[in-house]
Amino acid sequence: NVKKGQTLTIKNSNGLTVYNNEIKNSGDYSRTFDFSALENGIYSAELNKDFEIVIKQFYVENGLVTFLNNKDEKIFKPIIRTEGDLLLVSKINFNNEPLKVTLYYNDEVVLSETISGDKLLKRVYKLSEKEVGAYKVVVSSDERTYSKEFNI
Template identity: 55%
Template structure:
């Protein structure tokens, strides 16, 4: 079991270092005549999703990326009502968020931030969870067996990497679900033992 955990941690650390390297200088935003905006993302993959959300988190535009590489899109945001919005690029292990404000038909962008998604892996009867947490946000974890909560906890750590390993009973065969809440978002993984 210790070997499995060590291998898992090595993979997570390598993945997180790669994510951090790609997160730096990830987005270019060019405002065209104050109304149209060209958004460019480097190192995207097919299947990533670009969305525009209002201040309540309601998706008002969404598009799945069709080609890997550099992604560029011109959006006319001037028709949006006055208020605060975000563009979000959802990648494999992170979400790149670029907040912007629309005022009198003019668009202005704020500083980009990145939220790292939790990584949930299962191996036999082990549930392995890790998440980069530079923002020190707590991680609420709930494990369900046949739609009933069998374990829950809130992980709050002063370190930048939150990690947990849970050992489930080998005798309790069936459907399991892990639900993680962090940064006002939910992440779900279904699995069987």
């Protein structure tokens, strides 16, 4: 079950994308793939949803696919919001991965911290009302990076 705008990506064991497709319609998604041209090895299919990434690993040997486990891996994406001069960052953290937050103001780092320890990581940052302009927050966790640009 997918929504329009979500993406399906297939990556090899080195993290290189071998297939990427944006979902065009919401509803049930079904697609047949021909893996006969792929090298033998481990691959992952990643469905990038609004708040999570669902990952299913499989092994290709001579064009035949074997799924490595029956359970999908889920990575919860961080949520980054702004409300006036407040920056709110949160992430569900069931796998106990630290969350690195870096805040830039006019392309210069003004804050960098790593959050860890809880099942729900969350921070609220109050930005100076005097520092009006372009901001960018970069959040890293689970070997992935997310960013958001905003102005106050």
